[in-house]
Amino acid sequence: MRSHRGALVCRTFTVRFSHPQADVLVPGGAAPEAALRSVTHLCVAAHADDIEIMAQSGISDCIDTPGKAFGGVVVTDGAGSPRSGPYTSYTDERMIATRREEQRAAARIGGYAIQVQLAHPSADVKASGHPGVAADLAALFAGCAPEVVFLHNPADKHDTHVAVLMRCLEAIRLLPAGRRPARVLGCEVWRDLDWLADADKVALDSGRHPDLAKKLLKAFDSQIAGGKRYDLAAVGRRSANATFNASHATDGASGITWAVDLTPVTRAGGPSIETFVASLVGRFGSDVALRLARFA
Ligand SMILES: [Zn+2]
Numbered sequence: 001m002r003s004h005r006g007a008l009v010c011r012t013f014t015v016r017f018s019h020p021q022a023d024v025l026v027p028g029g030a031a032p033e034a035a036l037r038s039v040t041h042l043c044v045a046a047h048a049d050d051i052e053i054m055a056q057s058g059i060s061d062c063i064d065t066p067g068k069a070f071g072g073v074v075v076t077d078g079a080g081s082p083r084s085g086p087y088t089s090y091t092d093e094r095m096i097a098t099r100r101e102e103q104r105a106a107a108r109i110g111g112y113a114i115q116v117q118l119a120h121p122s123a124d125v126k127a128s129g130h131p132g133v134a135a136d137l138a139a140l141f142a143g144c145a146p147e148v149v150f151l152h153n154p155a156d157k158h159d160t161h162v163a164v165l166m167r168c169l170e171a172i173r174l175l176p177a178g179r180r181p182a183r184v185l186g187c188e189v190w191r192d193l194d195w196l197a198d199a200d201k202v203a204l205d206s207g208r209h210p211d212l213a214k215k216l217l218k219a220f221d222s223q224i225a226g227g228k229r230y231d232l233a234a235v236g237r238r239s240a241n242a243t244f245n246a247s248h249a250t251d252g253a254s255g256i257t258w259a260v261d262l263t264p265v266t267r268a269g270g271p272s273i274e275t276f277v278a279s280l281v282g283r284f285g286s287d288v289a290l291r292l293a294r295f296a
Helices: 002-011 032-037 050-054 056-064 092-109 122-126 131-142 159-173 210-218 230-243 273-294
Strands: 023-025 041-045 070-076 114-120 148-152 183-187 202-205 256-261
Touching: 023 092, 032 114, 041 050, 041 056, 041 159, 050 056, 050 070, 050 092, 050 148, 050 210, 050 230, 056 070, 056 202, 056 210, 070 092, 070 122, 070 131, 070 159, 092 114, 092 210, 114 122, 114 131, 122 131, 122 159, 131 159, 148 159, 159 183, 159 273, 183 202, 210 230, 230 256
Parallel strands: 041 070, 041 148, 070 114, 148 183
Antiparallel strands: 023 114, 183 256, 202 256
């Protein structure tokens, strides 16, 4: 039944996504292709709940600014997710369905223009050159012209997060130069970005709409029920980032999500992601070494 519904939904979409369980939700009821075209803030993440951890600032921007629209894309099916508490006995199939419904609920709560769940097994995303993954991401990026794209950051320690980032960068680089997103940011989830040299940090104001933020994170009960309190941890990290941002300044935002600007990697003649990250790590090392040397 689930694959039937996914196929039906996709038939209304000019883009046919490759996996039969791909799911498209347009909370406002517009035609999917029009909803995608309207997206100004796009987040492409690995799993259900990553969007709500990494892109609260984008969701808030779209709520606060007329004419802005948020789009969420979850690339994997969540089959391998851990389960505990009331979810202990869930089969992979039931877990996939549960996580999909949780993501749909979050999209409604957050007023997203569109929520796409591509339902790819994690192994397919990790396989460089998987034709279905590549085709789906190419279609999504070609179907909108976002001013900012939120992706996973290249120093994340979750393999699937990094694989999704790499597939997204490949898709963006295949777009004609004039069709590439104006700004591409890598956001913290599994590993924060506080270690970046200050000049390399982008501060995303994730302290707005705190009640909404809590509701969005709590939508993922299957991930929280076993005691992994992502809802508390994500909000706590935002608060800590804001407080520890500058030792001599009062806090401007009540919550900050750190990001790194990946736009140069998406431009013709830009550095490879490997070279780009090596330079970030190098600048961090220099920052630490110089401070130590000052007081030696
Ligand atoms: Zn994730």
